[in-house]
Amino acid sequence: MTLDPVILSRLQFGLTISFHYIFPVFSIGLGLLLVIMEGLYLKTGQDVYHRMTHFWVSIFALIFGIGVATGIVMEFQFGTNWANYSRFVGDVFGSALAAEGLFAFFLESGFLAVLLFGWNKVSKGMHFLSTILVCLGAHFSAVWIVVANSWQQTPAGFHLVRHNGVLRAEITDFWAMVFNPSSIERLSHVISGAWLAGAFLLLSVSAFYLIKQKHLDVAKAGMNIGLSVALIASLLQLVTGHESALVVAKHQPVKLAAMEGHFKDNQPADLYLLGWVDEKAEKTYGISIPGGLSFLTHNNFQTPVTGLQKFPKRDRPPVNITFQTYHIMIAIGMALIGLSVLGLFLKFRGTLYTCKPVLWIFVASVMLPQIANQVGWATAEIGRQPWIVYGLMRTAQGISPVVKGSNILASILLFSAVYMLLFILFIYLLNQKIKKGPVFYAGDTTHQDPRLTVQSREGDINVL
Template sequence: MFDGLDPVVLARAQFAFTVSFHFIFPAFSIGLASYLMVLEGLWLKTGKGVYANLYRYWLKIFAVVFGMGVVSGVVMSYQFGTNWSVFSHKAGPVIGPLMAYEVMTAFFLEAGFLGVMLFGMNKVGKGLHFFATSMVALGTLISATWIIAVNSWMQTPAGFAINDKGQFIPAGSWFDIVFTASFPFRLVHTVIAAYLTTAFAVGAVGAWHLLRDRANPGARKMFSMAMWMAALVAPVQILAGDAHGLNTLEHQPVKVLAMEGDYRPSPNGAPLILFGWPDSEAADVRYEVSIPHLGSLILKHDPFAPLPGLTDFPRDQWPPVPIVFWSFRLMVGLGFAMLGIGLWSLFARYRRQLYDWPWLHRAAVLMGPSGFVAVIAGWVTTEVGRQPFTVYGLLRTAESHSPLAAPAVAVSLIAFVIVYFAAFGAGTYYLLRLMAKPPEPGESEPQKVPQRAAGITPASGVAARTVGRE
C-alpha cells in the first residue's frame, strides 16, 4: 500500500510531526520556569501573598508541561538511529558530544532540583526552595543553549574536518563548533520567543478570568505581568529577528530568498513581497502584492542595494519555497500582532483601565496560542529553509536517511500520529482544565518550616507574612 511513497519524505514527515509536538513544550517550560522564579523572588522580597498564590497555581501547570516535554523529546532521539542512521554516523562525532553535554549540564540540573521545586515548599526553607526554582530555570536555559548549538552547527557548520570514512570530526577548538556564525542570533531569537510564548499564554489565562471577575487579584497580577512582557520584549524580538535575518542572508542566502519569494535578481533594489503564491516551476510569485525597494531596505538597510535571486543558484539547492514563504509570513505576522497587543496594553495602562477593557481581554485570550504557532512557524522556516541539506551545503537529506522501505516508515508514522494525539491530547485537555480554574486569592501559605528542621537559616530581610495578605 505504501510502496509508491518516498521513504525520505515519510521520514522527514515523521520527524517534523514529532518535533512540532515536542517544541511547544520546551518553549513553554523555558519561559514558565523563569516566570516561576520571578514570582517566588517577588514573594520573598515583598511578602505579598498574591505572588505565592500565582507560584502555586503555575507550578502545577509547569509540572505537566515539563513531563510532556521530556516524554516527547525522548521519542525524537530514537529517530536519529532508526530513520537517520547515516546522518548519525557521519555527524555523530560532532553533534553527539554536544547532546551529551546537554544531558550532563542541563537535564541533570533540572532533574536534581525539580523534586525540591515541586514538593519541597513545605519541607525546606524558603531560601533553599527559591534556589531550587532558580536552578530549574537555569537548567532550561542551558538545555536550550546546547540544543541551539547543535542546530546552529547544522545550519552554519564550522570547526570540523572530514575523515576518510566521510565523517565530520572535530578539528581544532570546540569553541568553533559551539559558537558558530549563526549561534548567538539563533539562541537569542529562540529564547525570547519562549518568553513571549509564555507571556501570551499567561496573559490569556489572566484575561480569561478577568472577563469573569475583574476583581480577582491573581488574574489582575498575572495579566499585568504578561502585558509588561509583551510590551517590552516584543519590540526586542523584532530587532533580534532583523539581526538574525541579516546573519542568515550572509551565510544561507538561498533560505532568505525563499522566505522573501525573490526568484529573480534585483539589481536596483528588491521589493518586499507581502503576499502572493510562489511558483517554483515558473520562478515567479503569482498574484504578487509588494512594496518597491522595501525588501532591500530591510535586508541591506539600503533601498537601492542589489539582491540576488533564487535563479542565481542551482535549482537542486532550492528549498520548498511556498512552505518557507508562508511559514515566515505567519511567524512575522504573529510577531507584529504581539507587538500590537503590547502597545494596546500600554495605552490601557496609561488610561488606568488595564483591567477594565473587555475587548483588550478578549484579544489577549485570542492571542493565547499565538506564541506556540509562531515558534512552530519559525521552526518550519528554519528547517525547511535549510533543505535540501541536513548539514548545510555539505550533507544532503537524501543521503542522510536509513536504508528503510517506505512501508516501515509509514507504519511507524501512523503509530506516532495515533499515540501522540491520544496521549498529548489528553495532557493538553488536562492543562486547559487547570488553566480554567481561577487563581484563588485565599490559598493558604506554605507551612513555615522550623529552621533547625530545614537545616538552613532564613534569608535576611524576608518577612513572614501570610499568603492571603496583600
C-alpha cells in the first residue's frame, strides 16, 4: 500500500488543529463570561458572582493550559511537514504569528497570573482590569490566527518574488493583508462561535447543578448569564454566517457551489435543507428551497449562481463532504437559537429551574457548539481544496518533499495516543472541578457537603 505524504500530512494537521481548537473557543467564550461575572460582582456586591468568578477562573486556567500545550505542536508542523508552504508564505504568516505572540499570548498569559493569584493581593479594580485583559488576549489570539488563515482564502497586500529560485509571497501592504476581503466576516463568525461554546459550557454545568440541587444560587445566576449570551451569540452567528457566505460567493464561487451541491452553471441555485451529493452523476438529492441560494446571494430567486460545471474537476473541492459539514453547521446553529429561546421562555414562565427534561438537554448541549465549530472549519478548509493558498499554491505543492509517508503515519499514531491521554486527563480534571463546585470562597456554604467547604478568613484561596 502506498502511503501518500500529501493525504497523511493533511490528516496529521487536521488531527492536531481539530484537537487544539477545542480549547481556544472555550477560552475566548469563558473570557467574556468572566468579565460579565466579575463586572456584576463589582456592580452589585453580591457574593454569588464572587464565588462564580472564582470557580470559572479555575476552569479557564485548566483550559488555557491544555490549549497552550496542544497549540505548540501545530506550529512545528509548518516546518516539518509543510516546508514548501512555509517558504512561500513565511513573510505573511511570520508577521501574523509574531503579532499573535506579542499582542495576544503574552497579554493573556501575563495577566492570567494576576487573575488566578491576585484575589485580595491587588485592588478589586486592578483584578477586574486583569480579567478584561485576559479576555482581550484570548480574543486577540483569534484575530491574528483568523487573519493568517483568511489570507490563505483571499490573499491580498502582497506580491510574488523569487529568491534563489524559490517563489515567495511578500507583504507589500501590511494592513491590506490584515483586512483582506474575508478576514472581518470570518473573524466575527469565529468569535461569535466561541462565545456560544463558552455560554453553553456555563449552561451545561449550571443545569447539572440545578438537577442535582447543588449550588443553586450560582447555578441560577449561571443560567441567566449563559442564556443571555447564548441568544445574542447565536443570532450573531446567523448574521455573520450569512455575511461570510456572501464573501465566499464573491471570491470563492467554487466553494459556495460545493457547499450547496450546485453543479449546473448559469442557472438559479436551490438552498438545501439536507441532502446527499452524487459527485459522479453531478446531482444533489434532498429537500431544498427552489432558488433559495440565488435569493440569499442576489436577493432574487431567479438570478443564476456559478455552478461546479464551470470549473475543471481538478479545481473542485470534495463536494459531498463540504456539503455535509456545511449543513451540519447550519442545523446546529439553528438548534442553538431554538435552545436559547426555549430557555429564556421557560425562565420568564418560572419553570426553567425545575424542568428536568430541558435541563438535561442543556447538560448535553455543551457538545453542539464544539461540533459546529469543528465542521465549520472543515467546510472552510476542505472547501478551499485543492489550494493551500487560494489560486496561488496547490496543497500538493506545499508539503515537505523529503518526509516519507511512513514517518508521517507513525507521528499520526503517536499524536493520537498522546492527544487521547491529554483529553482523558482534561475530562477527568474538569469533572473533578465540577463535582467539587464553586467552593473557593468562604461564603459558599449553601447546598453542598460541608466537608468540601473551603474556609478562609480572607477568602485568599488558591484556585488551582
